[in-house]
């Protein structure tokens with residue numbers, strides 16, 4: 058091989074090597090984009106809900122009301138007959154089978170939606186009024202274009218008859234989309250169109266608050282002790298190694314810990330944010346202590362010496378000077394630790410947060426789900442409607458994580474500026 | 478036994494994805510990328526580590542799994558939609574930043590004088606990286622890979638959602654496999670008696686997992702720490 | 710006398726170097742003779758390192774560094790785009806201020822250069838290159854029994870000689886030395902100076918040094934730098950006995966700044 062050939066070969070190798078690097082970085086970035094794009098394209102439709110406008114005949118004789126008509130009596134009344142009567146009028150049905158198909162165009166809550174409308178507008182009694190009613194998941198997905206219409210009928214969830222009605226309604230402009238407030242206000246449900254993350258949102262909120270209350274003070278105190286007061290010897294060395302080690306232990310192990318100690322020995326209530334918060338705080342503790350210690354370490358010794366030289370005690374030096382200066386750094390570490398806890402699923406599954414909870418929890422001891430667990434639960438469901446709900450939940454979850462991380466980065470930058 | 482094999486197998490697939498991509502990304506970011514590229518792509522890659530694993534699980538189960546199945550069908554292979562391949566691949570993606578960020582750090586801490594020594598005898602950049610920088614940074618890189626392995630072994634949600642629950646002893650990546658973590662979840666999900674032998678088995682598995690990851694982390698942290706001391 | 714007979718190996722013409730906006734070298738013109746030792750002296754930060762790094766284009770490695778002007782080796786311009794730095798650096802070796810052996814065995818440290826340049830066809834040739842390089846660097850006798858030990862296990866002076874051997878392994882024509890003795894004790898320094906004296910028979914050497922005595926001992930020609938400008942260049946004898954410039958006078962007598 059001549060010198061020139063060899064040189065050419067070496068430069069080719071150089072180019073190739075650089076290319077591998079570029080490809081790897083691009084791949085990693087592309088993965089992020091694909092993931093985000095995939096979730097957003099699936100989830101964005103969950104923020105709207107298909108409504109069908111129906112002319113409802115609020116015929117008081119169908120309500121079997123006793124006494125005067127007011128809010129209370131309306132609340133107790135049974136609207137089922139009235140609702141069915143009006144709904145069936147949207148399209149001719151030739152037998153009870155077809156009637157059932159008509160009702161299945163609507164979400165099972167139609168009766169209550171019709172009732173709520175009248176309670177809000179009591180003067181509409183004995184009138185025929187157009188009311189918008191939430192469509193069933195199948196129609197919702199059909200309307201959003203997620204169901205292919207050209208499959209043979211037996212492989213479709215919507216029958217030909219229902220398709221005809223749908224087309225007819227579209228023609229009459231009775232089908233409409235509106236902002237899906239149910240997504241945020243309702244708890245879990247077996248029907249995708251009625252399922253919301255209100256419950257899991259509250260569950261996550263309580264969990265994180267408990268996790269914060271438990272882990273933050275302990276982590277701060279532990280890191281202050283280890284960094285400022287503890288003697289440097291074998292024991293503290295051992296503790297240091299173990300803290301680093303614990304931060305890398307799989308989260309599921311903490312779930313087992315929570316299950317074994319909190320639930321079986323101490324008999325805390327299952328499926329509650331209380332247990333979840335305690336379990337996650339065990340996991341978060343070492344993950345917070347590490348950045349807390351790092352930011353205490355970053356406070357220059359000159360500050361300590363300055364405080365000590367004007368006669369402050371060791372205690373005063375630490376709490377009046379060092380800790381306040383390290384605060385942004387410790388807060389930033391805490392927020393990142395909590396963000397990790399917020400996304401944690403496996404330990405919560407073990408402590409039973411997978412229960413099906415319809416009610417929105419009002420305290421940390423009510424059974425509930427949390428956002429990531431909700432993602433897990435809904436992803437197991439077959440209905441197409443849950444896919445978009447799951448994706449929407451992920452969008453919310455990622456949104457929270459992004460906000461938390463931005464705050465953490467902001468705090469950290471503020472902190473770093475001080476010394477440079 | 479199938480459990481341990483499954484765990485090792487999925488971790489292996491994950492490392493096959495994460496080690497090359499993570500290592501080359503780390504090298505590129507540390508040695509080639511302009512400050513601007515580095516400033517933007519490093520945080521983007523690190524997003525991968527911040528995404529909750531349940532999201533990866535969802536993505537693997539709903540998008541990647543079915544994609545592989547249709548791909549397999551068109552190639553005439555039977556691919557279970559809950560395959561070890563899908564779970565391993567996605568886990569690998571999740572682990573990329575663990576390797577890239579740490580190796581970026583250790584490569585940056587290799588003294589510039591070593592690089593200059595190599596350039597001065599006429600080595601190209603890639604020769605310098607391959608023969609001088611990487612050998613010098615090797616302990617740190619190995620430490621980061623060990624941490625990543627321990628992460629892969631302990632990962633639960635991706636496997637639960639994407640790799641299925643059948644304890645197969647298989648090396649066919651197209652079939653479903655299960656891991657220690659999945660098995661724990663399977664046993665303990667729902668109501669159960671605390672002293673049944675099954676629950677105890679789950680706790681025993683958990684303990685095994687704990688010890689295994691503890692040992693890995695311990696070695697990894699030691700290696701990285703030793704390395705740091707060398708160049709400080 | 711000697712000066713006029715010798716052939717010019719390196720010729721720097723109107724060389725300006727910038728680090729970002731800051732100019733580090735101003736209009737440098739300097740000729741370096743073949744098979745001779747040229748010493749560069751001057752206060753810290755005056756641009757000596759910057760200058761010798763221009764001779765093997767080591768400044769390419771620094772992003773913000775911009776080089777203008779011309780450097781010719783054997784009459785060929787090296788600052789042109791199409792000049793291949795790899796081949797250039799094969800021809801122009803460099804030894805650094807702090808010994809920087811690779812984290813490899815002594816043998817591999819020396820073999821590294823020949824391997825990447827494909828200089829050896831087989832193991833025997835390689836062994837041969839390693840041995841002659843180490844012998845030229847006066848290190849062979851000390852390490853011949855421990856070639857497989859890491860290069861970092863040697864003493865500072867040995868490490869520096871290892872780095873010199875490493876530079877010699879690819880058969881350069883020029884050797885640049887940037888304060889090669891600043892991290893060494895007097896005995897190790899004396900060894901290296903002896904070595905330099907020996908090497909100048911076959912190589913052109915440029916050495917940066919802070920020690921006047923060293924410049925006097927090893928060099929035939931000396932250049933004095935100050936604030937990025939070259940103040941005076943002449944034979945070492947002339948510079949130290951009878952400098953033309955007042956500043957040079959002040960610097961070599963230690964009355965500077």
Ligand SMILES: Nc1ncnc2c1ncn2[C@@H]1O[C@H](COP(=O)(O)OP(=O)(O)OP(=O)(O)O)[C@@H](O)[C@H]1O
Nearest residue numbers: 728733751752753754755756757758759760771773
């Ligand atoms: N990488 C760099 N980036 C920015 N400025 C630099 C860089 N390297 C050197 N400089 C500047 O260029 C000028 C010349 O530096 P140089 O290292 O050449 O000096 P020197 O004569 O070798 O000094 P010393 O004797 O201390 O080694 C100095 O003012 C220095 O600040």
Ligand SMILES: [Mg+2]
Nearest residue numbers: 757758759887
């Ligand atoms: Mg210098």
